Structure formats: C-alpha cells, structure tokens
Amino acid sequence: MIRRLARLIDPFAEASGPPPRRPWPFMRWALAGAWPAIWLTVLVTGLTGLSELVTARFTGWVIDAASGAAGQGDFWGSFWPVILFGLGFFLLLRPVLFVFDAAVSGVMLGPNLFPLVLARLNRHVLGHSMRFFENDFAGRISQKALQTARSLTDLVLEVTDVVVFSLAMFVGSFVLMAMIDARLLLVFAVWAVLYAAALWYFIPRVQTRSASRAGARTQVSGQIVDAYSNIATVKLFARDGDEDRATLSALDTFRDRSLDFGTLSAVFRMVLMALGGILPVVSILGALFLWTRGAATPGEIATTAMITTRLSMLTNRLGRASLSMFTHVGEIQDGIDTLTPAHEITDADRPRDVRGAKGAIRFEDVSFGYGTDSHALTHFDLAISPGEKVALVGGSGAGKSTAVSLLLRLHDVEGGRITLDGTDIREIAQTSLRDQVAVVRQDTNMFNRSALDNIRYGRPEATLDEVQDAARRASAHEFILGLRDNSGRTGYDARLGERGVKLSGGQRQRIALARAILKDAPVLVLDEATSALDSEVEAEIQQALEAVMQGKTVLAIAHRLSTISAMDRIVVLDAGSIVEQGAHDELLVRRGLYARYWARQSGGFLNAAE
Template sequence: MNIGNWINPFRAAEGPPPQTLGAFLRWCLSGAWPVLWLAALLSAAAGVMEAGTALILGRVIDATVSAGPEAFFDGRNLALILGAVGFFLILRPILFALSSASNAIMVQPNVNPLVLSRLHRWTLGQNVGFFDDDFAGRIAQKQMQAARAVTDIASELINVVAFALASLLGSLALLVAIDWRVAVGFLVWLVLYFAVINWFLPRVRKRSAGRAGARAMVSGQVVDTITNIKTVKLFAHADHEDRAALGAMQTFRERALEFGYLAAGFRLTLMTLAGLLPVVLLGGTILLWQRGMASEGDIVAAGAVAIRIALMTGWVSFTLMAIYSNVGEVEDGMKTLTPRVRLEDGPDAKSLDMVQGRIEMRDLGFAYGREAGGVERIDLTVEPGEKLGIVGASGAGKSTLVSLLLRLYDAEQGQILIDDLDVRRATQESLRRNIGMVTQETAMFNRSARDNILYGRPDATEAEVVAAAERAEAHGFIQELEDHRGRRGYEAHLGERGVKLSGGQRQRIALARAILKDAPILVLDEATSALDSEVEAAIQTALTRVMEGKTVLAIAHRLSTLTEMDRIIVMDQGRIVETGNHEALLAENGLYARYWQRQSGGFLNVKAAE
C-alpha cells in the first residue's frame, strides 16, 4: 500500500476556477479532501499528546510525592510507570510519525502538482489575447506562486493549525480537571490571543498580496529583458533595462518593508502574550496549591501546559502569518489567472473529419473590440485545392483573416465555414489539426530539432521526420548542428525560441513541421521571407509539391512568390479591393500593379505603396 498515491496529483478539476477565495481553494483541492481530512485528524491526535504529556507528568509527580523516594518503584505504581513508558516510547512517537508521514508523503508531494497542473491546464485554454496582454514570465510566476501557496496553506493548516487547536482543547480539558478557575484564566488568555490574530492577519494578508504582485512584476520585467536580450544589446540599452528592473525591484523592496514592519509588530505582540500565559497558569495553580486546592502534580501539569503553549505560540503565530501571506499570494494569482479570456467549444461542437478544404467567409468583420482596424465586410470563397495569394500593406488585415480562420479569435460579424461547417461549431482541436501553418515569426521550442519537427505529427516515424526535413531543405544543416551539451544533429537542442538558428533555418524547420503534419489546408504567412534567393528557389520547388491537392492561403510581401497562385486578393484597410490572377491584376493597373512596379529586390515597398 503506497500512501503516496492516495491523491491523484494530475486529476482534472471540474469546471472553471472560481473567482472567490474559498471557492477557488476548494476547486484547487477537489479530489484531495479525504486525504487532507485524514492528515488533519492524525495531526490533531498528535496535538492531543501535548496535553497527555502534561497529564502524565503531573500524575508521576503526585505519585512520587505520595510514595516518597524509597517506595516509588514498588508494585503500587507499576501500572503508572508502564503506562508512562508506553506513552512516551510507543504511542506518542507513532502518532507523531504518522502525522509527519501523512503531510510529507501524502499531502505535499501531491498537492503542488495537483494545483499547478490545474492552473496550467486552465491557462493553456486562454485565448491569445490573454498572453498578448501580459508578461510570459509573470504568467508563469503566478502559476508557480499560486500552486506553492495553496500547497503551503493546506500543509500548514494540517501540520500546525489542526495540531495547535487539538493541543489547546486538550490543555483546556486538563486545566478544567485541575480547577475551573485556572481554566477560566486560560480562556481569557485565548480570547486575547485570537483578538490579536484577528486584528493582524487581515493586514498581513493585504500586504502579502501587494508584495506578491510586486515580486511578479520583477520576474516579468527581468524575463522580458532576457527574452529580448539581443535587442537590448543591439540598441545599447542595458542601462535603460537596468533602470526599469531597479524600479520594479524598488517597488518590491517597499512592499517587502511594509510587510516586514507589520510582521515584526505581530511577533512582538504575540511573544508578550506568550510570556503572560505561564504567569497566569503557574501563578493561579500555585495559589490554589497554597490553599490545599491543587497538588504538586497539578502545578507541574499546569506549568508544562503553560510552557508548551507559550513556546507553541511563537511557532503558531509564525505559521499563521505565513498562511495569511500565502492567502494573499493565492488571491493575487487568482486575479491574474482565473478571468475567462478564452474561446470555448460549444456543447454541440463537432469534430472536423475528412476535410475537403472548402473555405467560405460571409460578411466577415472583426476589429479586436475597437471601432476600426482588423477586417470588415469580407466575402470570400476558396474552393478545395485552390491556391489563394493574399497581398496588402502592413495593417491591411491579412494576418487577422488567418487568425479568424484558425479561430484564435471569434468573428464579431459574419462567419467562416469550412466544408459548410461554421468554425465556431467545430472543436478547436479538430479545426487546427486540419490547418498547417508556417509563419514569418517562426516559433521554436528549446527542444531537439527532431522534437520541433515532430510537433507537426508526434506519431511520425524517424524516416518520415528525415523525409520532411529533406523536402524542406533542412536535413543538411540539421546534421551539422551541435548544442552546448554536445548533442548533435537531430538530437541538438535549438535554444529558447530557436535562437541558435538563423531566420532561414528556423523557417525551414517550420516548413518541415508543416510538411509532416500534411493538413488539407495550408497557410503560409511570409513562409519564405527569411530565406536567401538560392534556398528560396529550392523551397519553392518543395512548396509546389507540398501544395498539391491542398487548399492554400499564402500571404506574401514578396510578390514573385505568388505569381503561380490560382487567384490573388489584394487587401486594403481591412477590405478586399482587388481579386484575380497575377496577369489579370497587372492588367487592371490598380493597387497590385503599383505594388509590383514599386518592388525592389522582390520585396514590397510598403511605404512607397502607401
């Protein structure tokens, strides 16, 4: 029986994460509650042992005083001696070991991946606008921060709070058994103790949230700088980035100081209260003993309880402060991660299977929630197997059109259909599975060259990977790759975002990925823009083969790459203003013809065209 497996650490959560603290914590920990309650019960049982320790010490002292030094070990005290030995050597160690094991084996190793996997899974489902509006480093930091904080809250509530409450209740029962007046003194002290906690902890929580937010901004700023380190160096802006980072660090320092002052005051107040408790309990029990109303053992028991609780007060106060700090961090992470910035599959969404590749856009409009920009009034039909070129100046709406086709955004007006099915009624996974894409800004993972190509079709064989690379003119340079750990060829890692490759090399690996995917619809967004003329000629031959039988949408500024398209549309200010093949558009002597005439070296001179 492996108790480490009693919580499934990767169990999916039901529904979206709530946006109120209590409900959010329940969502994070759902499925783990039976084990958490068991761990809390074991911790409480260990906590009761504290009162048991004082009780047994008191009984032993009373028996010692009553029997005298010569007679203590005679048969009359045998049961008490065996009971005390069994308590201290067997029962107490076993309960403490079980409590520790439940937290260290069942709870902590499983709750963190449980919460982190749920937050990460939810974050992956957010739409691209969510990631465009924030630092990548900050989002990652919030996931890690919230998962760690929830784990610490669960662990400390079990390890400390359950233990401490059981200790307090057990101690109260023991003091009632000694004398109700001593118990009343203890209750008054408890009221003061919880009043202090009630005043401080909400403030600790608030300042902790401010500190967590400032810390995440430091991470976001630093990651943003490091991610763009080449740009920083090329523009000689190290000092500028240093000032920006120092500004974020200064804000974090100020929030940390605010938290530190409050934490110091909290500790001072609780330590003063902790010092008061032995005075109350020991002093009260000694007064009762003087009047013959308490025994020497009662003094020892009350003293043991007072000292233990006084020591525990510091431990508990530190833990409660940490718990409330973590609550603040959870709230901060919750505010960042839980908003529903996503496109969901509808309940009746269908899988796109056996796609022929017919694309139809009807009265399509999208402006990113603004009054202008994006595309408007787009009516376009692309037949299966047709090769469509898309031309336009920057900001004309070309990439927006592709983003709507891929359903990275939902159209604000009109609709897009693939094989007569509205893309909003198709599952997003099946939609994107049927569209291969190569972009101008090619995304690479810091994984091996093989893994990056396999992303197109993870179940492909080694021979298929190599064949795809050969068709994309990538096999040659891949064989020459070597990373900093000595891995070569297809095993070599490409660095974050493929920084170890040239732009042309990245695009050839992206082409290999798209070739391997072999989707019925192919989107080329400046797919050869980073290639030199010699490599581009070879790639064009490969692309011609790859495009056979596929519906192709090709965006290009280099108009020479579109001359063999079946049809070309020209976009301007979000609308289609011209359509036809290359020859027809030149004969029309419109915007396309002006672009063609003003090209230099095969590239579209956007400023001149405008």
C-alpha cells in the same frame, strides 16, 4: 505502507469547470480530489497534538504518584501502572503517531498537491485566447502559476501541520484545565480573547501587504524575463543601461512593499510573543494559588506549567505560521486575479470533431476590430474551394494576418461567420479545427527542445524516418546534421535553445516548414513562410512547397509577390476590405493596387512583362 499513502491523491486529475475567482471556492476547485487525504492529515495531526497533552498529564501523574507513595519501597509494586503506560505510550504509540504524521505531510500531501494545483492552473491558462498572452509577459504568467501552486500547497501544509496541531492542543488544554479547576479556565479564556483580537486586527493587514509584495515581485520577474527574452534587441540598441534602470525601479518598488510587510510582521510577532509570555506566568501563579488552598496537587501544578509553557512556545510558532499563511493567501489571490479570468474563446457545449476536412473555407460578412471601433476587417467575404490556392496581399494593417487568426480561432469574429466545409468553426472543437490546418508563420519560434522534437511537434507519433524526410523536403536536413549544443548532443538530438536562438531566422523557418510538411493537414496556411530565406534556399523551398500544396487548400500571405504569383487566385486587401482579386496576370492587366505593388517590387519588370 508509507509509500502507499502517496496513491491516495491523483496529482494529475482534472478539475471540473473553470476556476472560481474567490479564494475559498478557488481552493476547493484546485484541491478537489485531495480532500479525503487532507482530512486524514487533519485527524492524524490532531491526535499528535493531543499526544503532547498526554505527555504533560503523564508528568503530573508521575509526580502525584511519587508524592503519594510512602517513601522507599517496591519500585514495581508501587509504580507498575505508570511504568506500563510510559513504556506503551512513549516507546510505541507516540513514535508510530509521529511517523504517521510525518508521512501524511511529507509523502501524501507535499509531493502531490503542488503538481495537482499547477497542472490544473496550467491547463486553464493554456486555454486562454491569444489576446490574454499578448497583454502580459510570458515570464510573469508562468511566475504567477508557480507562485499560486506553491503558495496553496504551503498553505495546506501549514494549516494541517501548525494550525490543526495548535487547535488540538488548545482544545485539549481547556479540558485539562477544567479537570484541574474550572477557575483556571478564566485565565485561559481571557488570554484566548486577547489572542483572537490580535489575529483579527493584524491578519487582514498582513494579507493586503502580502498581496502588494507579491504583485511587486512578479513585476520584477516580468521585467527581467522581458529583457532577457529580447536580449538581442537590448544589445543592438545599446539599451543595457535603460533595462538596468527599469529593473532597479521595479526592485525599488518591491523593496518598499517588502519593508511595509516586514514592519507589520515584526509588530505582529512582538504582540504574539508578549501574549505568549503572559499565559504561562499567570496560569502557573493561578495553579500555585489553588494549591495553597488545597484545590490543586503538585502534579497538577506541573501539568499546568508544562501545558502553558508548551502553548507559549506554540504561540510563537503559530504567529510565524499565521504570517506565512496569510502571505500565501495574498499570493493566491494575486494569482487568481491574473490567471483565472474566464476564457475568451470557448468550445460549443457539444463541439464537433472534424477529421479529414475537404478544405472548403468561407468568410461570410466577417467584421473584426480587436475590441475597438477601428476594424481590421470590414464586411469581409471570401470563398475558397477545396484544393484552391489563394494568396492574400495588401499593405501593413490591411487585415491579412487577422483573417488567418480568425480562421484558426485565435480570436473570434465580432460579426459574420467563418465556415469549414459548411460548418461554422465556432461549432468545431478548437483542437479539432486546428488539427486540420498546418501553419508556417513569419515569426517562427522554437521550443528549447531537440530539433527532432520541434519537427515532430507537427505529428507526435511520426517515426524518425518520417521526420528526416520532412526535413529534407524543407531543406533543413543538412544543417540539422551539423548542429551541436552545449551538452554535446548533435544532429537531431541537439537542443535549439530558448525560442530557437541558436538558429538563424532562415533555419528556424525551414524547421517550421518541416513541421508543417510532417503534419500533412488538408489546409495549409503560409504567413510569410519564406521571408527569412535567401534566394537560393527560397527556390528550393518553393519547389518543395509546390509538391506539398498539391491537393491541399492553401491560404498564403506574402509581401514578396514573386512567391505567390503562381497562386490560383490573389486577393488584394486594403483597410480590411477586398478591393480586387484574380490571377496574377489578370490583376496586372487591371493596373490596380496589385499592379502598383508589383511594379514597386519588380523595379521596372512590369514594363518588360508587357
């Protein structure tokens, strides 16, 4: 029965719409679908809190029953109601209630809320544009997502466990005090006002300092992850000391923020402890006073003592929980600020799903400047026919990679439009568009997964034979067979390390080529696809690519002009505009910008060709 409680929440259910940017609406979005389970937990925890008051009242009942008995006599005859109630409550009802209370928190909520929230956040983060990831640290983003999911999970658990339990006891205590003597409520009411005033004063300050501490912590994480991710550069430039100092500076800021938070927390807890100590002393003295006036029984004095002492202990627990909860709220707000901006690139309301594209691509008066006044592309017009092989050539910053990024909708055009088979790519679902394009980039990173998984990323349903065939065509099969990781896995099962650090640049590019070959998309984009290969391997790959490119629309970028000289058309860009285009031989005859590039790279070969 306990295990069935876990099924009340679907931990991987999708949320509707984007995440709101204010804490409470965000929490409703992140926890949608889990609220029935949360309310069930509130009910069970409330009953558990009230059971503590029943314990106190039972003690008073026993004392009054014993005080009213006529000395020695028949045990069962005098106390059978007390005995039956005690056996039923303490041996049956209370244990079952506490087991159920532990189950709803530890089985139903705890294991389900964290994956529920993190999955929704991760899904939203994955939908951000490339600009979002380019403007932040990957380690910082991931830390924020984990921090937000964990903080929201812990907040719910602490509210349902500590706050609801405490409120049930407070409300029940008011009722019991009123049953004893309404005058005791005055003490209780004054104390409650003082307690509420303390919370009102400290909580916003705790929340603010908590958010500052969370931000400083993620800066430390981002700094360390950034250094570790670029450890080769750190080592090659002997910047270990600089990175250490940068980390120490971030840690010093984090320490200062932690000291601010810790100081305030200590004062807050001291105030709550003082208030917690006042309550039982004043309440017990009040009950004793009422007893001297014949308005309270010994059992009611005992009940008052047990209730207020328990509340005093609970006050300290509630104080710690309050600090923790508003720390969580601060960290959640910090995560909201980072993770939940609206997606810069979104699908149309009814996006089209394209399959088996012919591969006709057209850039129509496209302009783009990464949100700045300077334009990477200006009035860019280019039509590529299905099956045509076009190369983009130009100096650094000419706009070649920008054109490819816009084609893939990694960024959206700022002017003009791009079409695939006559359809504006903004009307096509992003995933559907990118399914039609296989890409091999110059900067190729691998997942820290097996070689098999990295190649199969191009087509997850591919068989092992198909993966190996693609690897052979990319001249990667032989070196993959020789791989071995630190866990003893070999060949296609060997893991490649974070970002493929265990491979050379050429090996990474060959695996990336195998991945693109396996994908077998109608459009193939090669962004310096052979730049990291030596001449012998490059010759092998070029032969493989010639076969792969048959029947596909190809858009290639290369600084090494020998790799694209056989293309159907070469388009030369300068400062974001097309300055010339044509076949290799045609462009050489024109003696324009392309001819100068060729002469510079061929080392005099141009004159020989003439």
